[in-house]
Amino acid sequence: MTAPSPLPRPRTTSPVHRRGRRPWLFAAVAAAALLLAACAQDPDDEAPDPGADPAEEEPDDDEPVEEDAPDTDAAEDPAGTTVTLLTHDSFDVSEEVLEAFTDETGVEVSVVPLGDAGTALNQAILTRDAPQGDLLFGVDNSFLSRALDEELFVAHDSPALAEVDERFVLDPELGALPVTYGDVCLNHDVEWFAERDLEVPTDLADLTDPAYEGLLAVQNPATSSPGLSFLLATIDRFGEDGYLDFWSDLVDNDVVVTDGWSEAYYDEFSGTGGGDRPLVVSYASSPPAEVFFADPQPDEAPTGVIEASCFRQVEFVGILEGAENPAGARLLVDFMLGQRFQEDLPLTMFVFPVNTEAALPEVFEEHAVVPDEPLEIDPAAIGENREAWIEAWTSTVLR
Amino acid sequence: MTLAARPAGTRRGSRRRPRTRRWLATAGLLVLPVVFLGWFFAWPVTAIVWQGLAPEGDLELGVLGRAVTDPGVRSVAWFTLWQAVVSTSLTLLVALPGAYTLSRQRFRGRGVLQAAVTVPFVLPTVVVGSAFLALLGPRSPINAALVAVLGDEAPALDLRRTVTAILLAHVFFNYAVVVRTVGGLWSMLDPRLEDAARVLGASRWRAFREVTWPLLRPAVAASAAIVFLFTFTSFGVVLILGGPGRATIEVEIHRATTQLLDLPLASTLALLQLAAVLAALAVYGRLTRRAQVQQRLVASHTTQRRPQGRGERALLAANLVVIVGLVLSPLAVLVERSLVTAEGYGLDNWRRLLTDDTSTVLAVPAADAVRNSLLFGVSATLVALVIGTLAASAATLDRGRLTGLVDRALMVPLGTSAVTVGFGFLIALDRPLDLRGSPLLVPLAQALIATPFVVRTLLPVLRSIDRRLREAAAVLGARPLRVWREIDLPIVGRALLVAAGFSFAIAVGEFGATVFVARANLPTMPVAIFRLLGRPGVANFGQAMAMSTLLAAITATALLAIDRLRVGQIGRF
Numbered sequence: 001m002t003a004p005s006p007l008p009r010p011r012t013t014s015p016v017h018r019r020g021r022r023p024w025l026f027a028a029v030a031a032a033a034l035l036l037a038a039c040a041q042d043p044d045d046e047a048p049d050p051g052a053d054p055a056e057e058e059p060d061d062d063e064p065v066e067e068d069a070p071d072t073d074a075a076e077d078p079a080g081t082t083v084t085l086l087t088h089d090s091f092d093v094s095e096e097v098l099e100a101f102t103d104e105t106g107v108e109v110s111v112v113p114l115g116d117a118g119t120a121l122n123q124a125i126l127t128r129d130a131p132q133g134d135l136l137f138g139v140d141n142s143f144l145s146r147a148l149d150e151e152l153f154v155a156h157d158s159p160a161l162a163e164v165d166e167r168f169v170l171d172p173e174l175g176a177l178p179v180t181y182g183d184v185c186l187n188h189d190v191e192w193f194a195e196r197d198l199e200v201p202t203d204l205a206d207l208t209d210p211a212y213e214g215l216l217a218v219q220n221p222a223t224s225s226p227g228l229s230f231l232l233a234t235i236d237r238f239g240e241d242g243y244l245d246f247w248s249d250l251v252d253n254d255v256v257v258t259d260g261w262s263e264a265y266y267d268e269f270s271g272t273g274g275g276d277r278p279l280v281v282s283y284a285s286s287p288p289a290e291v292f293f294a295d296p297q298p299d300e301a302p303t304g305v306i307e308a309s310c311f312r313q314v315e316f317v318g319i320l321e322g323a324e325n326p327a328g329a330r331l332l333v334d335f336m337l338g339q340r341f342q343e344d345l346p347l348t349m350f351v352f353p354v355n356t357e358a359a360l361p362e363v364f365e366e367h368a369v370v371p372d373e374p375l376e377i378d379p380a381a382i383g384e385n386r387e388a389w390i391e392a393w394t395s396t397v398l399r
Numbered sequence: 400m401t402l403a404a405r406p407a408g409t410r411r412g413s414r415r416r417p418r419t420r421r422w423l424a425t426a427g428l429l430v431l432p433v434v435f436l437g438w439f440f441a442w443p444v445t446a447i448v449w450q451g452l453a454p455e456g457d458l459e460l461g462v463l464g465r466a467v468t469d470p471g472v473r474s475v476a477w478f479t480l481w482q483a484v485v486s487t488s489l490t491l492l493v494a495l496p497g498a499y500t501l502s503r504q505r506f507r508g509r510g511v512l513q514a515a516v517t518v519p520f521v522l523p524t525v526v527v528g529s530a531f532l533a534l535l536g537p538r539s540p541i542n543a544a545l546v547a548v549l550g551d552e553a554p555a556l557d558l559r560r561t562v563t564a565i566l567l568a569h570v571f572f573n574y575a576v577v578v579r580t581v582g583g584l585w586s587m588l589d590p591r592l593e594d595a596a597r598v599l600g601a602s603r604w605r606a607f608r609e610v611t612w613p614l615l616r617p618a619v620a621a622s623a624a625i626v627f628l629f630t631f632t633s634f635g636v637v638l639i640l641g642g643p644g645r646a647t648i649e650v651e652i653h654r655a656t657t658q659l660l661d662l663p664l665a666s667t668l669a670l671l672q673l674a675a676v677l678a679a680l681a682v683y684g685r686l687t688r689r690a691q692v693q694q695r696l697v698a699s700h701t702t703q704r705r706p707q708g709r710g711e712r713a714l715l716a717a718n719l720v721v722i723v724g725l726v727l728s729p730l731a732v733l734v735e736r737s738l739v740t741a742e743g744y745g746l747d748n749w750r751r752l753l754t755d756d757t758s759t760v761l762a763v764p765a766a767d768a769v770r771n772s773l774l775f776g777v778s779a780t781l782v783a784l785v786i787g788t789l790a791a792s793a794a795t796l797d798r799g800r801l802t803g804l805v806d807r808a809l810m811v812p813l814g815t816s817a818v819t820v821g822f823g824f825l826i827a828l829d830r831p832l833d834l835r836g837s838p839l840l841v842p843l844a845q846a847l848i849a850t851p852f853v854v855r856t857l858l859p860v861l862r863s864i865d866r867r868l869r870e871a872a873a874v875l876g877a878r879p880l881r882v883w884r885e886i887d888l889p890i891v892g893r894a895l896l897v898a899a900g901f902s903f904a905i906a907v908g909e910f911g912a913t914v915f916v917a918r919a920n921l922p923t924m925p926v927a928i929f930r931l932l933g934r935p936g937v938a939n940f941g942q943a944m945a946m947s948t949l950l951a952a953i954t955a956t957a958l959l960a961i962d963r964l965r966v967g968q969i970g971r972f
Contacts, residue, residue: 294938387659
């Protein structure tokens, strides 16, 4: 019916102008409806704002007029300004912690999640000429080299770095500053192994043992961040020459590959109820999370971590080149590296603080494992080879 | 009763003045749709594709050649095409009888079922995918039944990570498209036409084939086109149910854009996708060119009949089996999972969800999520209704090239990668107003997807209104406004409501590009579900399932209310 066909004309012809009137009326009604829609939207959209969140985006839209010259004024005293933090969807922070920052500095924080870590970084790169915010949190070591190659960040020698473990400072230019670290590790279903009197694997090489056939669920490194970390772990463990052999043995041993973390963890893994595989790629912080979110909380975590499989992830924050409020952004970076924010990390994002002074919550002290010597690969090497490694993995495992 | 159906294609007269006036009228009607489509679709998409193909400002066509000759790309394109064709055919096969049952047969619970089958539409793929995995895996009820009957030797049926799983999920998601688009028209076809054919000796089948089918064809073609575009751009279903070895063009665009930042590749794939979509729309246009007829539509409540005879009852039973088995059982899995607790079943997840006291910046209280979803849903529905009504009116008034072009252009967003549109927003919508962080962009983006539904639902009805009804009213002295109010509105009102229900479902379901529109301060139900699912802890999973159930329940209630809405004359049909 979209075709430009002749008008259907009944045999009894009638004045054509009559045909013309009805759609005009439709237009009038439609226009009225549009006005209504426009009117209805304004109050609706504004109403929830004041109480809902300290994050306010709308004023930005309404005031494209830049009265405060950002670099000079804001550098003197950023109090009263808003700083916009771009981040990935897994970011979170306690409200009271962020309020403490605003009380201290007078700077409001607007948090804008932009998808997963890779998506958030790519958005920041694409919009570098007109950034959507002042700083970006969530670039991890597997994407660090892309951010640095693109010269996305301006350096900031934060005084808070004094308390930060040097091992995590991977950008000597201090554009990307470390905020969190954590490990991607194999998790196992404690009860499953106990019931069958089967030993929990202690090394990645054990996984190709026929005793562990059909027990492992991993994620696709092309679509999942823990999946990529686990691939990198196997590359570090078996070397560039050996990892594909290991993976083809894993395929023979009936490994299952899912698209994302939640499918592997909730649909395939037996430790959380849904699936029937007792080994899954997850995080070192998953066991304490299982305890923390359970009601009532058990004495022992239902899942455990295989230390020899852990790959280290470090997440960075950086002030964006072209930020409107660099002074406010610097204050926020200092705050994010400081003790208060760092101590909030474990129970909001389930990662570890890089600040050596920050204390861990009890549930982490008791149930979390921090491997002494996690598997690691230099970010530059990851940046150089990521696509080739994923491509080779895809050919070996999926085709 | 006069003959109601009349084939199109009678010759056009040549009256100069009215034609000019009609042209102006059409152009006037099209202004808003064209501005809308241009600003929020064509411009962002062009911007991002251009940036990919001409990174330094000059077009580099080598990229195009590289991708087109890549065997990997070709196999992805082939898979995308055939799975979409098969999915569309399967959906039509299963849903057309369903459309009949839900629009023409009267039985207890019909209204509720009609709302329920639309619910899949709003659920996040990751949630539905998880339910499907439970139903298709080795521990499914089907396998449990097999074991019960055949003992432990029973073969374990495991459809996880197969094409079959993808196809089934596509039928599940798109069942409502056919039921609503076709059923909307079917419920208003005058049953006396078919009765007359039967009286004249035609068999039931022949009466359907020669009387009903030609009248329904535009709606069938429209729904087929929509289902094709949806399945052609399928993303989550393919990733989750098909396993990581399978990919559609959409999946590859997503990967190239969000992970590899390979814009040249993404742009090439986007062009490939666009070419396929345009080809499909051209076929669709050809199919429907001569399909439109004027007919006398009747009020839907007068066409429904209780199923009589064995055949009718068997049809009803078969459709109920399909609806329960395919559409309702995944929903039942969600409900069941929302009730699982550490000690058997209980309301723990629900209690936690509704009394959540975590005070983090991005935590989403359930009440806020519900309110925001409804807010966006209603706004997007209004936008889509306005744009869609204008475009449909123009297409009814004039069937020239321009109108046809706009009409088909409005369908293109359905078949365009959400990532392309979303990233296009990022680089194109910062001037003259920076809309990128604005919550206003959300209903606008959702309306991009909802508008074609409005047009497709309204157009068959608008075009089939017998002009002589209006003429008769005018002869009797009614002024144009009154004619419109008393003739057009009552007849179109029903279709408007159907379209509104659809638009609402689309908006509440967070379609496509809205994922890339940042709105930290207005999180919706799907956003809340993603947040919960992204965390370890059985309780979080349970709450995600409870939130999904809540989303399904609210959607079903809203749809039921919209379906039953009567505002004066609107909805009487």
